[in-house]
Amino acid sequence: MRKAFLVVNALLTLSLIAQLYFAALGVFSPPEDELFRFHAMNGRFILPVLIIVWIVFGFIARIGRTSIILTFVGLVLLALQTGYFLIAGAMGATPPPNEYTPGATPYVLALHGLGGTLLLLLTVWVFFRVRGMGPLGRSSAETTASEPVTSTPTT
Template identity: 35%
Template sequence: MRKLFAGLAALLMLAVVAQFYFAASGAFSTAPNDEAFRPHRALGYVIFLLPVLMVIVAALARMPGRLFGMTGLVAGLTVVQVVIAVLARAFNDTGDTSTTAGQLIFGLHAVNGLAILAVTGNVVRQARALSRPAATGRPGAVGSGTALPGPAAGTAQPAS
């Protein structure tokens, strides 16, 4: 189950990186905004649903609470993305042709996207670490039952 979670985390990271690509391609497209940003908008739904699925998998796999919370945070930050976009559109409808408050608010969309990228990177890193098998089978590994070379704990060494 932990390997499944790590695989979903890697898929989420791929989706977040692709989201930045679709945002840039939409921004530089000559098509109307609704059409240019369609892939970006569609992938946004995936970026919301995937962490929700991951939270369920994390609960079943009994992942640590911090990882569980960070995964939920990605879904929450995705909701914030939608709120930022709606607020920006609402402030853009004032009719002012200079730099509008909507444009300034919409800048937070990119900043929040970077936060999503950072949290997702943390989730991927921790999920990969937890999905690796324990290192207890190697000789000399801590907890393997094999004594490490050197004096036993609590014994005095002769002075040189």
């Protein structure tokens, strides 16, 4: 089951890398192309599902208390991604096309990029942490014990 967890972890990491690409695609394309929607769709639909599956598979695979806590940290980091926009909205920021960012709201909104980067680094850290827990297949003791013992006569 740990292999399945690592596969989900890898998919989550790839989705986060794609998220960075989609953000850059949206920023560097003309607004009328509306290419930023890929960033929004991935962040609203795919990433939340992958993180929930990541947490569930972590429990099933028994990856350890600390690693489970780290998966929940990932969920909190994802929730904060929306939270930054809610905080900026409460401070008076308005979304495009009539974008207005008064006072300190650009600093709050800049945390969105930092939070996404931290989430990406967290998934990489958890992947290598769980992968380093030991063999994913049969242990060497099981392999040795299951092999037939043959004796060769010495002359």
